Amino acid sequence: MPIKVLMPALSPTMTEGNLAKWHKSEGDTVESGDVIAEIETDKATMEVEAVDEGTMGKILVPAGTEGVKVNQLIAVLLEDGENDNDMDAVINEGGATTPTPEAKPKEAAPAEKVATAPQAPASSTPNTKSGNRVYASPLARRIAADKDIDLANVTGSGPRGRIVKADIESFNANSGGGASAPQVGASTNVPQPTGDQKINEFGMVYSEIPNNNIKKITASRLVESKSTVPHFYLTIECQIDELMRTRKIMNEQGAKLKDNAYKLSVNDFVVKACANALKAYPAANVSWTDDAVRQFIHSDISVAVSTPNGLITPIVKQAENKGLKDISAEVKDLAGRAREGKLKPEEFMGGTFSVSNLGMFGIKDFKAIINPPQACILAVGAGAQKPYVADGEVKIGTFMTCTLSVDHRAVDGAVGAEYLQILKTYIENPAAMLL
Numbered sequence: 268m269p270i271k272v273l274m275p276a277l278s279p280t281m282t283e284g285n286l287a288k289w290h291k292s293e294g295d296t297v298e299s300g301d302v303i304a305e306i307e308t309d310k311a312t313m314e315v316e317a318v319d320e321g322t323m324g325k326i327l328v329p330a331g332t333e334g335v336k337v338n339q340l341i342a343v344l345l346e347d348g349e350n351d352n353d354m355d356a357v358i359n360e361g362g363a364t365t366p367t368p369e370a371k372p373k374e375a376a377p378a379e380k381v382a383t384a385p386q387a388p389a390s391s392t393p394n395t396k397s398g399n400r401v402y403a404s405p406l407a408r409r410i411a412a413d414k415d416i417d418l419a420n421v422t423g424s425g426p427r428g429r430i431v432k433a434d435i436e437s438f439n440a441n442s443g444g445g446a447s448a449p450q451v452g453a454s455t456n457v458p459q460p461t462g463d464q465k466i467n468e469f470g471m472v473y474s475e476i477p478n479n480n481i482k483k484i485t486a487s488r489l490v491e492s493k494s495t496v497p498h499f500y501l502t503i504e505c506q507i508d509e510l511m512r513t514r515k516i517m518n519e520q521g522a523k524l525k526d527n528a529y530k531l532s533v534n535d536f537v538v539k540a541c542a543n544a545l546k547a548y549p550a551a552n553v554s555w556t557d558d559a560v561r562q563f564i565h566s567d568i569s570v571a572v573s574t575p576n577g578l579i580t581p582i583v584k585q586a587e588n589k590g591l592k593d594i595s596a597e598v599k600d601l602a603g604r605a606r607e608g609k610l611k612p613e614e615f616m617g618g619t620f621s622v623s624n625l626g627m628f629g630i631k632d633f634k635a636i637i638n639p640p641q642a643c644i645l646a647v648g649a650g651a652q653k654p655y656v657a658d659g660e661v662k663i664g665t666f667m668t669c670t671l672s673v674d675h676r677a678v679d680g681a682v683g684a685e686y687l688q689i690l691k692t693y694i695e696n697p698a699a700m701l702l
Contacts, residue, residue: 268346273341276337276338281308284307286307290304293326307479311610321347324345403421404470407468416438418430429468431470459472479576481574482576492638496674499672499683501684501687503691504667505695506667507533507666507667507695509695509696510533511533513698518531531592532595533626536591537624538568539589540694541568541620542583542586544686548685550678550685552619568583568586570601572606581602581604601614624646626649627649637674643674643686645690650665650666651666652666
C-alpha cells in the first residue's frame with residue numbers, strides 16, 4: 268500500500284510550518300534516512316529524513332508553500348510493484364491535495380503584489396458611491412482639484428472602489444491631458460510605484476516584506492506576554508571598570524594561546540554573573556503556573572540574538588557550572604547557527620532567565636519584554652563614563668545600566684531588588700565569578 272508522507276511536528280509547539288524545499292522529485296528512489304525535504308518552523312529550518320523506502324510517487328504540496336498544517340498529507344511514496352493508480356485512495360483519504368487558503372506558495376507572492384498595485388482602470392464603470400458621496404483619498408482629491416477632474420467620472424482601484432492618486436493620473440492621461448495646469452504650490456512630482464511597489468490611499472509608495480514564521484510566532488508571543496503577564500521594572504547601575512580591566516587581562520592571555528585562543532565579551536561576563544546570581548538567590552530563578560511557582564535548580568540562560576529572520580533566544584544550559592571561556596565559545600556557536608537557521612529545538616526552547624544586550628549599539632537603557640514562561644529578563648545597556656563621588660572625592664568611572672523586567676505573579680519587588688544587588692556584586696567584582 269502506498270506510504271503517506273505527512274507534515275511532521277518538529278517541536279512540541281509547532282502547529283504549522285513552511286515547506287521550504289524538496290530534496291526528492293517525483294520518480295526518485297527514496298531510501299530510509301534520506302533527506303527528502305526542508306521544513307521552516309517558527310525558529311529554524313530543519314531537514315526531514317525518510318523513515319520508509321520507496322519511490323516518490325506524488326508531491327502534493329509544492330516547495331515554497333507556507334502555513335502547511337501538521338499531519339497534512341504532503342507526498343506519497345510507492346512501494347515495489349505499485350503505480351500511480353494505487354495512490355488515488357491514499358490521496359483521497361489524506362484530504363485535499365491543494366494548500367489551504369492561508370498556505371500559498373512563496374513564488375506566487377510577486378504576481379499577487381503586481382496584481383494589487385494601482386493601475387489604470389480596466390473598465391469604464393464609475394466609482395462606487397454611497398448616495399452622492401465619492402470615496403477618494405485626500406491626495407487624490409487634491410490632485411483632481413488641481414487638474415479640474417470630476418471625481419464622479421473616475422473609476423477607483425483602491426479598497427472598496429476608493430479613488431487613489433494613480434487613478435487620477437491614469438484618467439488625466441487617458442483623457443488627453445486637457446486639464447488646466449496645476450496651481451502654484453500644487454504637487455507636480457508625485458512618486459510612482461515601480462516593480463512590486465504599491466501606493467496607499469495617502470499617496471505613499473511602499474513595498475511589502477512577507478512575515479516569516481519566526482516573526483509571526485515572535486509577534487504572537489510578545490503580544491501574549493505584554494497582554495497577560497504583569498510586568499514591572501527595576502533598574503540598577505553597575506560600575507564595570509574592574510570588569511573591563513579583568514576582561515583585558517584575560518583576553519591578552521587568551522590571545523597568546525595557539526590552539527585554544529579565546530576573546531571574551533562584556534556579555535559573556537553578564538551571562539555568567541546572571542547565572543551565578545540565580546544560583547546564589549534561586550527565588551528569582553522561577554516561572555509562574557496557575558497551580559504553583561516552579562523554582563529551577565540550574566541557571567539556563569537564554570541569550571537574545573538578532574538574525575535575518577527575526578529574534579531568537581538560544582540557551583546556555585547550566586551556565587552556573589561553566590567558565591567564562593566555555594560560555595563565550597558556546598554563545599558564539601549558538602549565535603552563529605541561529606543566524607543560519609540550524610539550531611535544534613532543544614537549543615532554543617526552554618530556558619529559565621533571559622539576557623538582552625543592546626549596549627553594542629550604544630543604547631544606554633531599555634526595558635525588555637518577558638519571554639514566557641520565564642519570569643525575568645535582563646536588559647543590558649552600554650557602558651559610559653561619568654563622574655561619581657567616592658570617599659568625598661569626585662572620580663570618573665564607567666557605568667552600565669541594567670533593567671530587570673519581572674513577572675509580578677512569580678517574583679515580587681523585594682525579590683527582584685535583592686537579585687539585582689547580588690548581580691551587581693558579581694559584575695563589579697568579576698573575580699568572585701572565578702571562585
